[in-house]
Amino acid sequence: MGMSDIPVLQGGxxxxxxxxVIELTDVQGEIPKDLNGxxxxxxxxxxxxxAGRYHWFDGDGMLHAVQFDRGRAIYRNRWVQTQGLQEExxxxxxxxxxxxxxxxxxxxxxxxxxxxxxDVKFYNGQLVSMWxxxxxxxxxxxxxxxxxxxxxxxxxxxxxxxxxxxxxxxRTGEFLFFAYGKEAPYMHYGVMDRHGALKTxxxxxxxxxxxxxxxxxxxxxxxxxxxxxxxxxxxxxxxxHKLKFYHEMPSRFGVIPRHGTPDQIRWFEAKPTYxxxxxxxxxxxxxQGGTEIVMTGTPFRLPRDWRGNVDVDRFPKMxxxxxxxxxxxxxxxxxxxxxxxxxVIDDIINQEFPVINSWMQGxxxxxxxxxxxGRSNRAExxxxxxxxxxxxxxDSCTTYHEGVHKWYSEPPFAPADHAKAxxxxxxxxxMWDDVAQQSFVTVFDARDISKGPVARIRIPVxxxxxxxxxxxxxxxxxxxx
Numbered sequence: 499m500g501m502s503d504i505p506v507l508q509g510g511x512x513x514x515x516x517x518x519v520i521e522l523t524d525v526q527g528e529i530p531k532d533l534n535g536x537x538x539x540x541x542x543x544x545x546x547x548x549a550g551r552y553h554w555f556d557g558d559g560m561l562h563a564v565q566f567d568r569g570r571a572i573y574r575n576r577w578v579q580t581q582g583l584q585e586e587x588x589x590x591x592x593x594x595x596x597x598x599x600x601x602x603x604x605x606x607x608x609x610x611x612x613x614x615x616x617d618v619k620f621y622n623g624q625l626v627s628m629w630x631x632x633x634x635x636x637x638x639x640x641x642x643x644x645x646x647x648x649x650x651x652x653x654x655x656x657x658x659x660x661x662x663x664x665x666x667x668x669r670t671g672e673f674l675f676f677a678y679g680k681e682a683p684y685m686h687y688g689v690m691d692r693h694g695a696l697k698t699x700x701x702x703x704x705x706x707x708x709x710x711x712x713x714x715x716x717x718x719x720x721x722x723x724x725x726x727x728x729x730x731x732x733x734x735x736x737x738x739h740k741l742k743f744y745h746e747m748p749s750r751f752g753v754i755p756r757h758g759t760p761d762q763i764r765w766f767e768a769k770p771t772y773x774x775x776x777x778x779x780x781x782x783x784x785x786q787g788g789t790e791i792v793m794t795g796t797p798f799r800l801p802r803d804w805r806g807n808v809d810v811d812r813f814p815k816m817x818x819x820x821x822x823x824x825x826x827x828x829x830x831x832x833x834x835x836x837x838x839x840x841x842v843i844d845d846i847i848n849q850e851f852p853v854i855n856s857w858m859q860g861x862x863x864x865x866x867x868x869x870x871x872g873r874s875n876r877a878e879x880x881x882x883x884x885x886x887x888x889x890x891x892x893d894s895c896t897t898y899h900e901g902v903h904k905w906y907s908e909p910p911f912a913p914a915d916h917a918k919a920x921x922x923x924x925x926x927x928x929m930w931d932d933v934a935q936q937s938f939v940t941v942f943d944a945r946d947i948s949k950g951p952v953a954r955i956r957i958p959v960x961x962x963x964x965x966x967x968x969x970x971x972x973x974x975x976x977x978x979x
Contacts, residue, residue, distance in 0.1 A: 505878045506554035506820075510905050510930035510963045513543045513557060514575070522564070522571040522939065524956035529569045529941065530924060532915040535971040536640060537926040537939070538563040539907050540618045540627060541964015545583060548592035549599075554820060554878065556596030558583050559615035559627055559636075561643050562928065562961050564939050567972075571939065573957055576643035578627045578636050582611035597631075597739065607657070616662035617966040621649075621673045622694050623978040625970075630711065632659030632678055640975060649673075652696035658686065662966070663712040663775070665720075668857050671979030672697075674715050674756070676722050680707045680734075687722060687754055692979040698757045707734070709741070714779035714793050715756070716860045721779055721793055721831070724750040724765075727772035727814065741814035745770050751838075753791060753831055766831040766838045772813075773797035777826075777852035780862040788834025794843065794890075796824045796850045796868065819877040824850045826868065826888060847895060848873060849886045851908045851966070855920050864891045865921050867944065869908060870899055882906045882963070885925060887947050898947045905930040907961075910969040911944055921945050924952075926969060928961045937961040 505511070542557025559578035564571050577583060586593050594602060594611040601609030612633030619626050625638040626649055634657065635649040650656050664675035671692025678685045685702035708728045714721040726747035733740035748767040755762050779793040801809040801816065801823070816823070826844040849868035866888045872881030884899025884906060909927030917923055925942040937960050941953040 504552050505876070506880075507544070507552060509932055510960070511554065512960075512962060513545070514560075514960060514962055516959070517574075517576050518959055519572065519574045520958060522573055522955045522957060524958075525571075526954040526956075527941075527952050529566065529571060529953045529955065530914070531569050533566050533912055533924050533926070533941065534568060534915060535912060535969060535973075536563055536565050536975060537910065537912065537967065537969055538618055538625060538640075539928060539964055539967035540615055541907075541962060542613065542615045543577065543962055545577065546586055546592035548595050550595035551598040553596050553598050554880065555615070555630065557613065557615055559613050559629070560962075561618060561625070561627065561638060562964070563643060564926070564955075566926075571955055573939070574643055575961070576638075578614045578638060579645035580612055580614050580636060582608060582613065600737075601739075615965065618968050619664065619666045619673075620968060620970040620974060621666050621979065622671070622692060626664075626673070628660065628662040628664060630662040632661050634658070635660050635664070640970065651694045652690075652699075654696060654699055655688075661710070661713070665713065665715045665859065667715065667860065668974070668979075674713070674720055676702070676710070676713050678708060678710055684708060685710070685722065687720065689756060700754075700758075700760045702752060702754070702760070702763060706731070711774045712776045712795070714776045714795075716779050716781045716791060718756055718781065719791055720754045720756055721791065722752045722754065723773070724752065725772050726770045727817075741817060743770075743772070743808070743810050743813040745808045745810050751793070751829065751831060753833065764833070764836070766836070768829055768838045768840050771797040771800065772817075773827075775850060775852055777866045777868070778854050778859060778863050780860060782862070784832055784834060786834065788832060791831045791833065792862075793829045793831070794852075794866065795827055796852055797827050799823045799825050799845060820880040821874070821877070822848065822850060822871045822880060823873065824848055824871060826852075826866070843890070843893075844888065844895065847886055847897060849888075851882070853908060853910050853925075855911045855913065855923070856969070857913065858920060863920065865889060865944075867909065867911060867925055867947070869906065870897055872902065882908075885909060885942065885947050887944070896946075896948050898942070898950060900950070903932040905932065905963055906940070907964055908967045909940070909942065910967050912969040913971060927967065928957075928964075930961070930963060935960075
């Protein structure tokens with residue numbers, strides 16, 4: 499099967515071959531003058547064709563950025579120069595296959611290539627690019643997107659498989675992370691201060707190898723995940739990567755004081771599920787002198803057979819085939835009683851890739867802006883087809899999409915200069931128009947997405963569909979954290 503036969507290597511998914519810097523001048527509407535800073539998105543962009551079966555998550559990481567400055571916009575893109583990509587560039591060909599094929603047995607240090615293609619955050623004056631299967635994060639200069647090194651200043655971090663969904667606390671500048679792997683204790687948790695010093699680091703003992711994707715933070719606590727979808731252990735012991743849903747096991751959430759010790763980890767049980775992304779978490783008084791940690795996120799809606807039983811065999815195939823069906827959900831972990839309460843916030847809209855006003859991360863938020871996920875009739879056809887604005891206070895949402903041929907990217911919240919409210923700002927993201935065969939940057943008023951973009955900025959080159967993004971305000975760029 500060649501690259502042209504694979505859905506996630508065609509159309510808006512196809513890799514681009516050039517690194518460019520372009521001033522964007524073709525604007526429908528108007529770029530807000532109080533939108534100043536940098537939008538940057540990560541995503542897969544395969545450099546060399548490889549034998550085997552390609553999965554969308556396999557491509558080499560490439561950052562695409564748009565710098566906004568008082569009504570001007572400049573686009574640039576650059577590969578993350580990972581060690582694996584540099585080895586392949588030197589060889590002039592692919593040296594690794596993807597996650598659907600066997601890992602390299604001759605490279606115990608890198609059986610799979612850390613493509614650093616998943617998420618990006620701003621920390622300690624640098625962009626930090628990360629990989630969903632866990633690997634060394636890469637530092638990238640915000641100015642020209644050049645790769646400047648790796649984020650392993652402390653010897654304890656060398657080779658540690660750090661998750662893509664580490665968190666930056668914008669108020670303290672700290673970098674909070676978890677790392678997970680196939681060997682005991684299977685997880686570590688740590689916190690680096692805003693200058694790069696590793697202040698807290700500890701093992702988190704799990705019952706076995708797991709596949710957690712995200713974590714949550716509040717000012718005083720971090721929440722790590724142990725979910726019952728992980729390796730089929732028979733296949734694992736035979737060296738194969740196959741997933742299994744252990745539907746009779748509970749989900750477990752470990753609550754750790756931000757700068758705590760391993761003996762302070764408390765585990766809370768909840769209904770079996772699997773989730774990629776947390777929306778937010780915060781602390782509330784439980785009304786009886788205790789603290790409750792509230793966590794919101796977008797777990798999968800479990801597939802069920804005609805009797806209403808969980809379709810255990812189908813669920814792992816949904817993940818493998820990029821079949822997306824999600825809910826908006828809430829968990830409450832009571833630190834006084836040790837009990838969990840949970841509820842569906844919304845199971846009507848299929849929504850994922852949640853974003854919030856990131857200054858409010860860890861504090862109670864009213865709004866979450868989530869990606870509207872299209873349901874497709876074919877395998878490996880992920881569709882990010884619009885935006886949902888969820889109001890937790892009113893328990894209602896508005897949505898926006900422009901038909902089946904528009905493909906959006908995760909649009910982080912960009913606060914307006916001198917913002918006065920949680921939702922006073924914009925949502926900035928890429929959009930691929932599959933009919934016009936054209937890429938745009940879209941800017942929405944975060945307070946009312948139903949009006950459509952206030953600015954639609956044409957990009958004269960194609961931006962491939964991708965994963966996570968971040969907004970770095972001009973103020974944060976100047977401040978350095």
